[in-house]
Amino acid sequence: MEHISKEKPQLIFDRKDYSDDQLISLYVSMLKPRMIEEKMLVLLRQGKISKWFSGIGQEAISVGVTKALEETEYILPMHRNLGVFTTRGIPLYRLFAQWQGKGSGFTNGRDRSFHFGTQEYNIVGMISHLGPQMGIACGIGLGNLLKRNDKVTAVFTGEGGTSEGDFHEALNVASVWGLPVLFCIENNGFGLSTPTNEQYNCKNLADRGIGYGIESHIIDGNNVLEVYDVVYKLTQSIRKNPRPILLEFKTFRMRGHEEASGTKYVPQDLMDHWAAKDPLMNYKKYLIDHGIISEEKDLNLISTIKEEVDTHWERASSEKEIDVDLDKELGDVYAKFDFEEIKPIQSTKELRLIDAISEGLNESMKRYKDLVIMGQDIAEYGGVFKITEGFLEEFGCDRVRNTPICESGIVSAGYGLSINDYKAVIEMQFADFVSSGFNPIVNLLAKSNYRWGQSSDVVIRMPCGAGVAAGPFHSQTNEAWFTKTPGLKVIYPAFPYDAKGLLASAIEDPNPVLFFEHKALYRSVRQEVPKGYYNLPIGEASLLREGNDITIISYGAAVHWVIEVLEKHQQVSADVIDLRTLQPLDTEKLYNSVKKTGKVILVQEDSMFGGVASDISALIMENCFESLDAPVKRVASLETPIPFDSNLEIQYLGKNRFEEELLALLQY
Template identity: 55%
Template sequence: MQFTRKGFSDDLLRELYQEIVKPRMIEEKMLILLRQGRVSKWFSGIGQEAIAVGATMALDADEYVMPLHRNLGVFTVRKMPFSKLFLQWQGRKEGFSKGRERSFHFGSNEHHICGMISHLGPQLAIADGIALAHKLRKEDKVSLAFSGDGGTSEGDFHEALNTAAVWGLPVIFLIENNGYGLSTPSNEQFICKQLADKAIGYGMKGITIDGNNLLEVYQAIKEAREYCIKEQKPILVEAMTFRMRGHEEASGTKYVPKELFETWGKKDPVKNFEDFLLQEKVLTPERIAAIRETIQQEIETGLEIGFAAAPVVPDTVEEVADVYQPFTTTSTDLAPLAKSEKKMIQALSDGMRQAMEKHDNLVLMGQDIAEYGGAFKLTEGLVDLFGKSRVRNTPLCESAIVGTALGLSIKGFKSMMEMQFADFVTVGFNQIINNLAKIHYRWGQNADVVIRMPTGGGVGAGPFHSQSNEAWFTHTPGLKVVYPSTPEDAKGLLLASFEDPNPVIFFEHKILYRSISGPVPDDYYTVEIGKARQVQTGEDLSIITYGSGVHWAMDYAAKHPGLSIDILDLRTLLPIDYTAVEASVKRTGKVLLLHEDTLIGGLGGELSAWIAEHCFEYLDAPIVRCASLDTPVPFAIELEQNFLANKRLDEAVAKLTRY
């Protein structure tokens, strides 16, 4: 291994040595503790330390890193106290995640580290969002995201690199190519000669470096950083290395040819660098011993603190409270406000415009939303008012854009992403469920993101443009799910969603965009998230519903004046206004739960269970659910009309009133 000083000072070389030997010593101690049964699990980065240490040292301290589970050097270079790291690994309250996360699945804004999730690839897009924030603020900064060689096979890798290239984002994508994705060798993962060659397809610069040579890594990342800032472009860096332990200790290394350990053992990044510094007389054996003794003392002290810490005492109130960033929305008094008659599409468009005016840190993203105005023309004209930096057309990569939105939030931005159709959310599902929804609970970082979801059937669009998929998200703590049914509520709830620092999934029924209208305040106002709307009160039966169901219920009530029907519009599906639900049940004693979603697994099932558990004494009849057929949404109008819940509403009401 050839080291080139490139004018590096002795002080820098000594600092680099201290930083690379520290994670090695920590790991060696952790492996002993693992064998003793005093720690539960460990992902070893022994043999790969030069990449994490060199890369992090090459960045400014306030530049974000998205590390993975073999990058202990990132955390130690950023001066995270070993005692607190060990408390984290032991699942103690005093760690970085209050005992809620394992090993390196946590982040710290103080240290400018964004914690990983087990799905690996989604972290790359978060780096896009952070870099976009730097670009919008005209800051000379970069973000850096790690990937393993196996992770380059994931769609998130493609989406993140493509988005960064198209938008010209200063991101360093750093691949640790250690030859194996768990036990699968590289030749079964990809057939290109080098992973850096993948950069060509994105119009990016790509380089391959010796990942075991600390000075080469440090210099290459410093140069990559300068390149990204100067050119305002991303770069792909492939660092060749080898994992000297198993994927994690329990998996072993039997699948690795013995000669590879012999070959790479001679390339040990710590020993080789130490020998070089001794040769250069930058360090002496005595100085090395002193450095190691200081680190050893920190380790032993940290272990004492960690082992002395008591196990977590569960606090249910705190656990539930930490799912969301605390925030309370309120409803504006609409009485004194001037109103104009507007369709829902106009109300939503007005809401976005006024939100952009109020929040200069709000960025809108989505396919075709700029000059074209979006598939449904809701964003038409906004690019003329706010420019393409804030109203951004995206590539067809839903996952990357959701991840980018999260990255923007980490840097203090608000963002909105438009799913062209709610159906397309499936390809961004992982980011929403495992990143946006969980991140505040995991380490206190909020996701200030609104995802708009044009949804619903009735327009003859078939199975991939008509689904009602709101129930997928109501099952996910950490999200808020909003579904307005009127123009006034649509605007007020959208503005409230932009103010809320938590992730909001905002459903908009496509058929309601232009089919309904009503008085809408001209000025900025909010409608409280989590508060239902009493459409009308009644005594004979309650219809609890939302979205298109509200209009079906109103039409039915108008056609049956002999029935006194209580209609409750939930408006927010997570959290649900159970106080309003209970009040409606008390008024009538008979409950019909109506929604366009299919029956099995729909929100009606959860509401029915809650009412049966909490309002049983008020019921005069079994709860009735009215939902769409448990089939995909058909294309032919006749079949679709038969599919929709409205087809069975009369039968459901009759069943309830007969009881």
């Protein structure tokens, strides 16, 4: 805390050439959130709101930054940035309704406080994991750079958030790509109760900009004139010369992390020091002392704001509670997607799975000029599997972008692109590496449409699977990590024809899609595939063979295990269903088949417990029990990590166990 507690308490205001109206506008913009907060603290004690993250003492930052930006420029605030929302002119009753979980809010009662965004006001709200916020700003900034619209994006974090990996990933990406983003650190002294000297060991957080080749500045966060003047000039400069800038605002949190936390951990002399630097009271005194505003004018402003706050609070409070509507809840998990079939032409050519994926991606790049591909080594090198080979020459470096090794930051950037009206395809070099980007996929992309109606137009390509002797870190088939997360779609084709058509649909779909591509099938499976662009419906399984004895359900490489065994046992009359899409599932096709055959076996490459086959087995038991002539059987890999040695891998996979289990079930 030394760098804070030794600062001089007085604030020195320099009006420069700003008019009286501008100075008064800054004051009013700080006064309004302060008065709202004071009312909220009373209402919190009365139990009329459930939680409050106070920004008292930090209003100068929110107001100064927001006023320095144009209204059409995106800003990404945090817990304590009420001044961002009020300065952008959001009607107060909508904010109050949000905090009460009412329909006039921004999340239909599905999220609380400041966990929301609104395209109407160009604000993107935070998630509690904090870090992805920075990557989103990178994606929005990239969109602005591609549009060449000379716009700036500002994103907030606290000093605590700067310890997260996403912060460093975002700064690095922004620096490498020259993105027009203002990274704003509100250094307010404590991360909940942890003081800054236990959070980082550098004198100033702004110094971290040096390591990333980023310009940085330290600003007195309690001096609204300094905040506004510095940020306004920087935004003017960035619009002419796009680049990222890191800003550290020195300020203090005068109340608890959230109100229930209290401030007992804060030394009283430190609290007194910062109370003397109150940004609102000091600025008000300056305006009165210099005759810019009178005591009477100030009282009138307070009265006007109080009336506005009370009127809007009454309006929000009198609004009825949200009606519980099951169809609406389920219907809002995904953004609306009206699939329009584009049938393939008659002309075909033989393609390997890898060629079909590459061709499908290429066709989509031609079809959607707002589609950007991002991933490690995908540009000049063409990707480790050469799927994007030649794309750089054809589509240019703006749309085919090598990324640093930072999966989380790039997934968040993909979401930011979506917010800024672009489509994004992200290649995980190996599906295993997606664990480094897991948080923004399951907590950001998946929940976005449900939370505030913002689609996540992002496809994540997932090269996966065994059979290539790549060991525990390059051979996983980890689809079950995502099939249980509402809001995600999961596609897993086994054939070139399906891969090309479903990839087109995945890119058309405004929802986040995990697109699994089995590495062992890349160059081993061939098929006649239509030339040109076509698509296939997501969520529709493929009936590969028809029979009456048994239903065999599979996907990915395991489909080929099934076909191989059935070629060996021609006497088996089986319905063979290739799921193709794991989320959503084609349950109708599954149930109809099981009710016809009476027996079912599920085959997956993934290990057994918690896998896709387990859920399908449960669904069949619940919906087809009376039609079953035998227990539902599952075949899967061992409950171990996937090994490297070929003999160990053969033992690990369920491929060799499938034949025995199939024949035994037929005899049941």
